[in-house]
Amino acid sequence: MLLIPLPAWLALGILQLPLGSTQVRTFECLSPQQALSAVRQMQKLLAAQEAAHLRGTRGLRQQLSVLQKTCPQPVVPLNGRMLGRSTRVGHDVHFVCDAGFRLVGSETRACRHDRTWSGTQPFCRSEVEQGWGVGGSALPGGSCTTPSRRVPSPCSPGCRESSPEAAAMGTEAGHNASFSRQPRCAEGRAGSRRCSCDAGFQMRASSAVTGPPAMPHSVPPDVDECQLFQSSPQTRLCLHDCLNLPGSYRCLCPPGYLLRADRNTCEDVNECTGKQHNCTQGDLCINTFGGHRCVCPKCPPPRHNTSYVKTSAFQCERNPCPMESRACRLAATSISFHYLPLQANRTVPRVLFKMSTTRFVGDSLRFAIMGGRGQGVFAVRRSDRQMGELVLTSPVAGPVTLEVDLEMSEFSRKVLLGKHIFKVTVFVSPYEF
Structure with a gap:
């Protein structure tokens, strides 16, 4: 026979006798139906407690998942960069293009609670357009030079260099590859081609060409990341000072500090251990x-x-x-x-x-x-x-x-x-x- 232990509050049939009575108290045993009903009541109670526990655990997991939510890694546009590293919910990232390119799309995107990025995917579009010559042959569009160096660079094929400065400096200076670089060009719709320069260079027109003149092209201004982001504590690029460069920027540290490997924070130099001090003997x-x-x-x-x-x-x-x-x-x-x-x-x-x-x-x-x-x-x-x-x-x-x-x-x-x-x-x- 299977015995099922029952709690005290389930005992039935207790005879309550008045004080002073000599009668013996008797107890009635539970019938199988009563025992089964009591077991079912206990099962319902335990199920309700387990459901409440699961609801509390599920809520806690949801709260933790919100704290740990991150958006997918954003796609960095070609010829551009992303500023900002956190991809957690509520955080922003910013996008800038290299010199010679213009940002199309969202400059700033925020990670939303549904783990998607706000705005639209940005991309960098070349700013420079050139015309076509007669008969479909491409006219030379010049070369890319560093803004700080005005040394003439070699022309594209079919272009003549007639700058007096180039003639004065000679062929060797005019072909110095460290001062100039050929642009990258691609054919576009009929009647146009698109050219762009590497980061740190800008488009420079040829001094003379044969055939019909080429369409004028614009030189897009460099994006000054330091001016845009350094002044705000939320988007600050450098711990100390920021130096704008063509198509980029550089973080600077004051004397007595070195730039860390992350390229934006500064680390103190211990002059005493490195014997870089000027203390005399006895000091x-x-x-x-x-x-x-x-x-x-x-x-x-x-x-x-x-x-x-x-x-x-x-x-x-x-x-x-x-x-x-x-x-x-x-x-x-x-x-x-x-x-x-x-x-x-x-x-x-x-x-x-x-x-x-x-x-x-x-x-x-x-x-x-x-x-x-x-x-x-x-x-x-x-x-x-x-x-x-x-x-x-x-x-x-x-x-x-x-x-x-x-x-x-x-x-x-x-x-x-x-x-x-x-x-x-x-x-x-x-x-x-």
Whole structure:
């Protein structure tokens, strides 16, 4: 016989007897129909709970899928480039054409929630058109030259070069391939042909031709990507500065930085490790953002029976005090020097420096700012029982050098056991990177 365990609330037939009754309580067993009905009720309950769980899981998956949705990789038009890398929903990409081509279609396309791109697929169309000669023979249309170089270039077949400048410079200069390049031409509808130049070149008309004159052609202006995109934080091309080039652009970094492999961000050069500094012997080189500093930490001179000895490049320890000198006992037992590089306009509050003691024998520590230049932008706070923090409270525009003296005092029952001085120097860069 198969026994089906049932919850307590499904028990049936309990006889409720009044208090004091001597009758024995009896229980009725469930009939097969009643047991089957109870099992079905439990199955319905479990099915409802499972459906609710699946609905919650499905909603969570839908939310995650929205966050992870990306559009297909956009097609970059021939003779053009795409600006922008993210293909996630809500992000934009931009398209520009090389010199000598005009963008047809959407300049900006956004990734929509249905994972499709807005607008239409752009393509780059050549801007230059030329005429045809008599009898269907193509007239020469000149050659492509760099805008900054005005050296004559060789004519197409059937064209004569009669420029006085070319005659003066001679054949060798006139055929210098680094200054000129033949255009790419293709036949179009009857009576026209289309020619274009490589990126960085523009169409230059022939100085003389035989036969009927060719139709004038226009030289399209170069697209200045720096002017279009550099000024906006959303479309900024370069971290620092942008230089427009014929058909392209180049990112520039300030002195003390190198352009990274991504060609748009700058990386600080560590002059100290590369021995590119000008520090003399005895000085210490401190690398900063965009440069370096030469420092020479020195212990304070003897005063009031108190003198110090240098125990490391950045630390001074107090010599033993005479028994009768109270001023010496109240002076700092050690002085350390700390140099911190910092980018300009950092977000605040920002922890710059932490101070603590490795051997805590008293019952309390106190932290305070004792002086220095620019201390108005700093504050000290306790992070735990044995540690304090120097906090930058206001953004600082560089270049500027800030100094602050911190004191950490150890007490036992309000009696000073010793104190340490941290002399912190902050070199703020003129740049935010």
